[in-house]
Amino acid sequence: MRMTTAAAVAGLSLLAVLAAGCGSSGSGTARAKPATTVTLLPQRVAKPAPTELEPSSSPPADAPLSENLAFELRTRTLDMAGAMGTTSARCPELGSKTGTSVTCTVTYEGLRVVWDVTIGKKAAWSDNYVQYRAKPRQGLLTRDGVASLLYGNFRPDEVRCNNIPTAVLVPLDVPSTYACQTISKGEPGLVEKVRATDAGPRSY
DSSP: OHHHHHHHHHHHHHHHHHHHHHHHTTTTSOOOOOOOOOOOOSEEEOOOOOOOOOOSOOOOTTOOHHHHHHHHHHHHHHHHHTSOOOEEEEOOOOOOOTTOEEEEEEEETTEEEEEEEEEEEEOTTOTTOEEEEEEESSEEEEHHHHHHHHHHHHOOSEEEESOOOSEEEEOBTSOOSOEEEEEETTEEOOOEEOEEETTEEEOO
């Protein structure tokens, strides 16, 4: 009985070894990894021509503070857009008293960008030269602005995005719903969301 039991145990051990051997016989064969396909974003964005971001006309030397402020905010709106566009602006009549707060509206290609402005210290030589703080309530994102950023920073062969409009209002300083990728030498880069800042579009 003991011999029979021992033989049975030995047989089981042998079967276990053989089974393990059979299982490992194909382990040395390399398996082909499935090919990964990178999806390209649908919108191919052309590289814009370089241009100066400056409003079409500046106020005269004797213009009131409100006109000078409107011109400054038109310039800053173009900086935020990163691309030229037709602008106009309206600021209420205001004095140069420190702490005065006003709301100005700049129109860029039909989109209304509202700026909250606080007047700071004035210059000693003129009431029309004052410091001020201004912040837009919304961000402005443009297709050409994003394209100029990506072509300028990365010098790719191609830029693709997910259908960014010519110009659109978006939340300021947070990732938008729009994203882009660069393609260099046939290799697509990462898809990254773009965001609007008051100094221009950003992709990081």
